[in-house]
Amino acid sequence: MTREEIIKPENLVYRRTPVLTDNVMHYCPGCGHGTVHRLIAEVIEEMGIQDKTIGVAPVGCSVLAYNYFDVDFVEAAHGRAPAVATAIKRLHQNHFVFTYQGDGDLAAIGTGETIHACNRGENIVIIFVNNGIYGMTGGQMAPTTLPNMKTSTSPYGRDVEVMGPPLKITELVAQLPGTYYVTRQAVYTPALVRKAKKAIRQAFENQKLNKGVSFVEIVSNCNSGWKLTPVKSNEWLEENMLPFYPLGDIKVPAKEV
Amino acid sequence: MAFKGTLIIDTEKCKGCGVCIIGCPQKCIALGKKVNKKGYNHLEIIEDTCIGCANCAVVCPDGVIEVYKVKV
Amino acid sequence: MAKEIRLMKGNEAVAEGAIRCGCDGYFGYPITPQSEILEYLTVQNPYPKTGMVVLQAESETASINMVYGGAACAKKVMTSSSSPGISLMQEGLSYIAGAELPALCVNVVRGGPGLGTIQPSQADYFQTVKGGGHGDYKLITLAPASVQEMYDFVGLGFDLAFKYRNPVMILSDGLIGQVMEKVEIDDYTPRWTDEYIAEKFPWAMIGKPASRGHNIVTSLELDSAKQEQVNLRLQAKYKVCEENEVRYETFQVEDADILLVAYGSSARISQKVIELCRAQGLKVGLLRPITLWPFPTKAINEISKHVKGILTVEMSAGQMVEDVRLAVGCAVPVKHYGRFGGIIPTPTEIVEAIKTF
Ligand SMILES: Cc1ncc(C[n+]2csc(CCOP(=O)(O)OP(=O)(O)O)c2C)c(N)n1
Ligand code: SF4
Ligand code: SF4
Ligand code: SF4
Numbered sequence: 001m002t003r004e005e006i007i008k009p010e011n012l013v014y015r016r017t018p019v020l021t022d023n024v025m026h027y028c029p030g031c032g033h034g035t036v037h038r039l040i041a042e043v044i045e046e047m048g049i050q051d052k053t054i055g056v057a058p059v060g061c062s063v064l065a066y067n068y069f070d071v072d073f074v075e076a077a078h079g080r081a082p083a084v085a086t087a088i089k090r091l092h093q094n095h096f097v098f099t100y101q102g103d104g105d106l107a108a109i110g111t112g113e114t115i116h117a118c119n120r121g122e123n124i125v126i127i128f129v130n131n132g133i134y135g136m137t138g139g140q141m142a143p144t145t146l147p148n149m150k151t152s153t154s155p156y157g158r159d160v161e162v163m164g165p166p167l168k169i170t171e172l173v174a175q176l177p178g179t180y181y182v183t184r185q186a187v188y189t190p191a192l193v194r195k196a197k198k199a200i201r202q203a204f205e206n207q208k209l210n211k212g213v214s215f216v217e218i219v220s221n222c223n224s225g226w227k228l229t230p231v232k233s234n235e236w237l238e239e240n241m242l243p244f245y246p247l248g249d250i251k252v253p254a255k256e257v
Numbered sequence: 258m259a260f261k262g263t264l265i266i267d268t269e270k271c272k273g274c275g276v277c278i279i280g281c282p283q284k285c286i287a288l289g290k291k292v293n294k295k296g297y298n299h300l301e302i303i304e305d306t307c308i309g310c311a312n313c314a315v316v317c318p319d320g321v322i323e324v325y326k327v328k329v
Numbered sequence: 330m331a332k333e334i335r336l337m338k339g340n341e342a343v344a345e346g347a348i349r350c351g352c353d354g355y356f357g358y359p360i361t362p363q364s365e366i367l368e369y370l371t372v373q374n375p376y377p378k379t380g381m382v383v384l385q386a387e388s389e390t391a392s393i394n395m396v397y398g399g400a401a402c403a404k405k406v407m408t409s410s411s412s413p414g415i416s417l418m419q420e421g422l423s424y425i426a427g428a429e430l431p432a433l434c435v436n437v438v439r440g441g442p443g444l445g446t447i448q449p450s451q452a453d454y455f456q457t458v459k460g461g462g463h464g465d466y467k468l469i470t471l472a473p474a475s476v477q478e479m480y481d482f483v484g485l486g487f488d489l490a491f492k493y494r495n496p497v498m499i500l501s502d503g504l505i506g507q508v509m510e511k512v513e514i515d516d517y518t519p520r521w522t523d524e525y526i527a528e529k530f531p532w533a534m535i536g537k538p539a540s541r542g543h544n545i546v547t548s549l550e551l552d553s554a555k556q557e558q559v560n561l562r563l564q565a566k567y568k569v570c571e572e573n574e575v576r577y578e579t580f581q582v583e584d585a586d587i588l589l590v591a592y593g594s595s596a597r598i599s600q601k602v603i604e605l606c607r608a609q610g611l612k613v614g615l616l617r618p619i620t621l622w623p624f625p626t627k628a629i630n631e632i633s634k635h636v637k638g639i640l641t642v643e644m645s646a647g648q649m650v651e652d653v654r655l656a657v658g659c660a661v662p663v664k665h666y667g668r669f670g671g672i673i674p675t676p677t678e679i680v681e682a683i684k685t686f
Contacts, residue, residue, distance in 0.1 A: 001261055001327065001329065003263050005327075006261060006262065006263045006309075006325045006326065006327050007263060007265065007325050008325070011325040011326060011327050012323070012324075012325055013262070013309055013311055013324045013325060013326050014311040014314040014315070014322070014323065014324040015323045015324075016320040016321070016323065017320075020320060021543075024270050024319070025318070025319060027318065027319075028272075029272035029273060029274035029297065029318075030272070030274030030275070030276050030318060031318055032318065033318070034317075034318030034319050034320070035316065035317070035318045038318075038320045050536075050537060051536045051537055051538050051539065052536045053536060053537075054402075054534050054536060056398070057547075063549060064549075066543075066545045066547060067545075069543070070537065070542075070543050071536075071537050071543055072534045072535065072536055072537050072543055072544045072545075073534075073543060073544075073545050073546070074397075074398065074401045074534055074545075074546040074547070075428075075545070075546065075547035075548070075549055076394065076397070076398075077394060077397075077420055077421060077424050080390065080391070080394035080397075080421070083386065083390075083391040083392075083394035083395050083398065084394050084395065084397055084398035084401070085398060086384070086391075086395055086398065087354060087356060087382075087384075087394075087395035087396065087397075087398035087399040087402075087406065088398045088399070088401065088402055088534065090354065090382045090384065091353055091354055091382060091398075091399050091402055091404045091406075092402060092523075092534075092535075092536075095536055112387055112388060112390070112391065113387070113390075113391055113394070116386075116387035116391065187316070188276065188316070189279070189280055189316065190280040190310075190311075190312035190313075190315050190316050193315045193316055194315065229275075230274040230275060230276050231274075231275050231276060231278075231279060234276060234279075
């Protein structure tokens with residue numbers, strides 16, 4: 001069978017979702033941000049909620065996320081996305097509102113907004129991309145930087161005696177009654193991508209229930225900040241990030257009886 | 258059941274990161290010698306053994322792979 | 330039909346004005362001397378009646394960013410605070426101005442710097458009209474001098490905010506926030522429907538229908554040539570605003586030898602000063618700027634041509650006086666009389682200052 005015979009509309013098994021725009025993403029080759037964007041966009045497409053979704057972009061590498069999603073999008077100040085999303089959701093209660101944030105944005109400068117949006121149980125989705133570093137500003141230490149991990153502001157490795165240990169904000173928000181679903185995923189293998197997509201889908205579905213925040217952490221890579229090739233960065237992620245940030249659900253909705 | 262698949266790769270948008278290659282069960286894709294306008298060695302099909310599993314497409318950060326398959 | 334009249338505090342009038350003018354959301358954090366705004370709103374609980382959302386935020390930073398989110402949806406949203414809280418909001422105000430969103434903010438000013446006092450002050454003039462946050466932007470600034478104006482300026486503020494897609498500041502002070510006066514109250518204006526918003530404000534976050542591209546609200550532009558264009562567009566908008574929105578009132582300026590320039594509480598006190606002076610044969614008049622930006626530069630310049638001197642009265646070390654000097658040049662002497670740190674000047678001490686002008 002020739003290639004031409006296979007490439008027919010009825011044989012299509014995977015294509016780029018139209019909920020992403022045609023713009024070429026500015027991310028470094030192999031950066032997980034692109035994959036996470038695609039999964040969110042696929043979920044929006046599959047749920048048929050493009051006309052009811054409003055996204056909130058952070059300050060960080062994904063500051064331009066609004067150029068890649070073909071949905072209405074607000075760019076928030078650094079760390080403030082949960083506050084911005086709070087108002088949008090309260091004023092558009094039937095819409096699907098999500099924030100997309102990096103670890104510096106969500107777990108350093110925006111810690112207050114994150115915790116309080118979660119504690120109030122805002123009926124939003126928070127997508128938290130944890131790459132353990134400040135990608136956008138050139139690889140400085142983040143609240144999530146691993147112990148002894150070298151960054152441009154921890155050049156001899158993160159000294160936990162001086163800087164404290166990495167902040168497991170996801171475990172922290174799981175303690176709050178306002179979070180309904182809290183999970184940690186990754187996107188560097190096909191199987192993990194498929195699982196992560198299911199988690200994102202569940203998070204968006206949860207918004208229909210009005211039960212509080214659905215919080216999806218994605219442990220991701222920053223090959224530029226980590227100074228590794230894309231493939232090596234994913235290996236490093238598996239070996240170093242995952243033992244500290246284990247994958248899986250942290251808080252799942254209690255089964256209704 | 259066996260499947261035969263193939264890909265359409267948007268080579269101009271491929272960034273040559275290679276993360277798609279790792280998960281291919283057939284080892285039928287690789288980065289080629291040719292570079293695109295951005296200067297990246299883009300992805301190519303190297304063997305005619307693709308089974309259309311879409312593993313490559315789902316991990317591609319830039320969403321540049323389209324997958325087709327038929328039952329054989 | 331005769332309007333309803335109520336005796337209210339200035340802060341309560343702001344809150345009632347918001348409910349009545351079809352406001353969609355208030356987001357705020359307590360601080361003296363304006364906590365009554367949030368308290369009054371939570372007591373009234375307008376949500377079941379008008380659909381207005383009232384939310385106590387975790388900080389002023391969160392409040393102003395909630396306002397940013399609501400404004401991005403072209404909803405009539407507002408916040409209020411007092412000086413230290415307004416300082417925390419400067420980043421958000423800059424973003425709102427940069428993204429060209431309509432929003433209303435009320436500052437019931439107290440004495441500073443730092444934690445300062447909880448008593449009235451006008452020392453946030455510079456912060457408000459010179460751009461307290463980063464970048465070249467302007468806040469349309471309304472300065473109420475009565476409880477009635479506290480009420481009226483909420484509706485007016487929203488009108489101006491939407492007309493210019495720009496943040497509006499009501500710059501009040503602890504005196505007007507706390508004093509009780511009679512207020513004429515309007516009927517309820519219904520909140521805008523989502524259909525109306527979609528039609529009137531095509532830029533609003535409302536969910537992308539198939540019929541248009543996605544809307545983006547941002548203040549980011551990586552290309553500096555484009556960012557310069559953004560700035561030029563903003564400056565052009567500010568110019569239109571300066572040409573059309575200057576508001577002020579004058580009292581007995583026609584024959585005045587000395588012109589007082591004062592806004593807000595100081596303008597109220599200055600009216601008393603005119604009475605005292607005129608009784609003693611001193612010809613004193615008053616110009617009260619109602620908009621602090623755009624500033625009544627031309628009007629002050631005109632009046633300066635037939636007075637011998639100008640005295641600004643401010644509860645600050647002298648901030649607005651700089652704009653008065655810019656308006657007047659060297660034509661006549663421009664002096665400042667001020668008390669600060671929460672002290673309200675008495676009419677008598679101002680009369681003395683006029684005598685020794
Ligand atoms: C108020 C403020 N402080 C600092 C910055 C600079 N800044 C931009 S992005 C960033 C960190 C981003 O890191 P993260 O949130 O982890 O996202 P990533 O880039 O890694 O995806 C910082 C510090 C800013 N834009 N605004
Ligand atoms: S700097 Fe890091 S996080 Fe940013 S795009 Fe590059 S790899 Fe991704
Ligand atoms: S579809 Fe599957 S078999 Fe075909 S190239 Fe991609 S990963 Fe390999
Ligand atoms: S993952 Fe995508 S961008 Fe990277 S090499 Fe493969 S096709 Fe190209």
